[in-house]
Amino acid sequence: MIIMYNKLAKLIIFISIIVHCECLKFSSLDTVYKKAVDAFSKERWSECILQFEGSLHLYKVYKTINVNCRLKCKSENHNTFTGNIDDLKIFEYFLTLKDCLSQCQKEEFESVHMYNNVSDAILYNMQSKKPYEYLHLCYFEMNALPKAASAAYTYLVANSDDIAMKRNVEYYIQQPEVDVKEVTDLESEDYQILYKLGIQAYKSNNWGNTIANMEETLTDYLTWENSCRAECEHQSEQEVSPEFIITVANNILPLLICRQKCQENLKPLYDSGAELLADVLNYLQISYYHSDRFDDAAKAVASYLTIFPSDEDMLENKRMYETLVQQKSFTERTDIVHYLKRDKYEKHLLNFFLKQDNSDLNANSI
Template identity: 60%
Template sequence: MATYLKLIILFMCSISMCSSLKFASLDKTYDRGVKAYNQERWSECIVQFEESLHLYKLYKSIIVNCRLKCKSHNFEPTIKESMEDLHIFEMFFNMRDCLTKCQTQGFNDVHIYGNVSDSVIDNLQTKKPYEYLHICYFQMYALPKAASAAYTYYLANPHEETMKNNVEYYVEQPEVDAKEVIDLESEDYKVLYQLGLKAYQQKKWGETVANLEESLTGYLTWENTCRAECERQPEQEASPEFAITISNYMASLLICRQKCQDELKPQYESGVQYLSDVLNYLQISYYHLDRIQDAAKTVSSFLKLLPTDEDMLENKLIYESLVDKDSFVERSDIAYYLKRDQYEKKLLNFFLQGNDNTDKTNTNEII
C-alpha cells in the first residue's frame, strides 16, 4: 500500500504538481522580465511581468495581513511588574516575534521567498511593470491589453506626459474600445462607487444603497491596508538621541498614512470628502426607500464629518419631524475614522512645529 501511494505521488509530481513546491523569487521573476524586455523577447516579457505582479500581490497580502493581525493581538505582559515605560519594550518584542512567525509561515504556505529588494518593491509600488507590459503587449499585437496597461501606469504616474500620449494613441486605434480601457489595479471600492452612482442616476434606490454601503466599507478596509503598508519605512537621518530617531520614524509613518488619502485625488482631496459624499447619496436613497431611521443615522454621520454643512443641517430638521432624536446616532466606523484622522493631523502639526523651533534655534546659534 505504501509503495502504491509513493507511485501516485511520483506520478503527480511528473505532471508538474511538485514544481509548485519550489519557492518562487519575486526579485528573480522581475529581473527575468526586464531581461526579456531588453532582449525583445516579448512573450517572455509578458509572462514574467504578469507573474511578478501576481507574486507581489501574494507578498503584500502576507505582509499586510500579518501586520494587522499582530497589531490587533492583545499581548499579555510576561513581566507583571510595571516599572517606568518598560512594558512598551516588551510589547514591541512581542510584536517582532508575532510578525516573524506569521510572515515566515505565510511565505512557506504559498512557496515564495520573503526577501525582496527595496528597488523591486519600489518599482512594483509605482506600477513600473505596466510601463514594460504595455510595450510587450503592443509588440504582440494585443492592443486592448496594451491600452489598459498604459492607462494603469499613467494613473499611478500622472506627471508622465509620454504615457498620457500613449494612452491617447491606443484609444484612437480601431482595435481598442475606449470603454474597455481600465485600471488593471482599480480597488473594489472605486468600482462599487461607480456602480452606486449609476444606480442612483437611474433611481434604483435599493441597488444604490447596496453598492455605496459596500463602497464605504471597502474604502475603510482599503485605507487600513494602505496604512499597514506604511510600516515599511525608508532609512531616516540618524541621531545619537534615541528619542529623536524614534520621533523621526513615527513622523514618517504618520505622513505615509495620511498620504493614503491621496489615492482619492483628483476627485476628492481627502477621505472625509469622499465619505461625506457617499453618505449624502445614501441618506437620499434611504429616504426614497422610506428607511427614515437609517437616513437619520446617515445624516448624523455626515454632520460628524462636516458639522457646518447648511444643506445637511436643513435635511436634519426635516428628519427631526419624522423620527425621534434618538435616531440620530453616528456610525461608529465614521466617528472612529474622523477621530483618528484629526488626531494624526494634530500630532504631525506638533512634530513640524517642533522642527521649526529647532531650525530657528540652530539659525540663531549660527548667527
C-alpha cells in the same frame, strides 16, 4: 478592520498556483522582476509579458501577507504584564508584537514558497506601477492592443504627469481594435468599482442598489485605507541617532507622512478620505429616504454632520427628518467617528513634528 482570512487564503493559493507550479521551488520577486526587464531589453516580448505578469502576482502575494500579518498581530492582545512600571508595558508590547509579526510572516511566506526579502528599489517600482510601463510595449509588440491600452492607462492613473504615456493612451483608444469602454485601470480598488456602480444605480433611481453599493463602498474604503496604512510600516531608510528616543521619534515622522498620503489615492475627485465618506453618506441618506427607511437616513445624516457639522443643506435635512423619526435615531456610525478621530489626531501629531523640525532648523541657523 482585518482582511478576511478565508479570502486571503484563496487569494494566496490562486496566485501561487498561477505564478509557479514548481511547488518545491521558492519564488523571488526580485528575480522574476529582473528576468522581466532582461527579456524586455532583449526584445523577447512573450517572455517579457510572462515575467512582468508574474512579478505583479508575486507582489500582490507579498503585499497581502505583510499587510495581513501586521493587522492580525496588532489586533491581538500581546500584553501579559499587569503592572505599569516606567516604560516596560510599551516595551513588552513591541517585543511581543515583533515576535508575532516575525512568526506570521515566516509561516505565510513558507506556505506559498516565496522569499520575503525584496529590495527597496523593486518595491518602489511595484508601488509606482512601473511593470505596466514595460507591459504596454510588450503587449503592443505582440499586437495585443486592448491589453496594451489598459496597461498604459493603469500606469497613467498612478503617474498622471507622464506626458508620453498620455499620448500612448490617446493612440491606443483611437485604434479600431480597442473599445474605449473596455480600457480599465487594472489596479483599481474594490471601493472605486463599487462607488461607480452606486452612482450608476443612483442616476437610475434604483435606491436598493444604490444603498447596497454605497454601504459596501464605505466598508471597503475603510478596509483599503487600513491596509494602505499598514503598508507604511515598511521603512526603507531609518534615521538613527545615538539617543534611543530621538531614533524612535525620527522614524515616526515618515510613518505618519506615509499614512496621510494614503488619501491621495482619492485625487483628483476628493482631497481627503473624509470628503469621500461624506459624499457616500449623502447618497445613502437620499436613497434611504426614497426607500422609506427614515431611521437609517437619520443615522447617515448624523454621520455626515460629524464630518461637516456646519453644512447648511444637511442641517436642513436633519430638521426635516426630525419630523419623521425620534431624536435617538440621529446616532453617528462608530466606524466614521473612529476614522475622524484617528485622522484628526494623526494630523495633530504630524503638525507637531513639522513645527519641531522647523524650530530646530531656525535654532541651528541662528
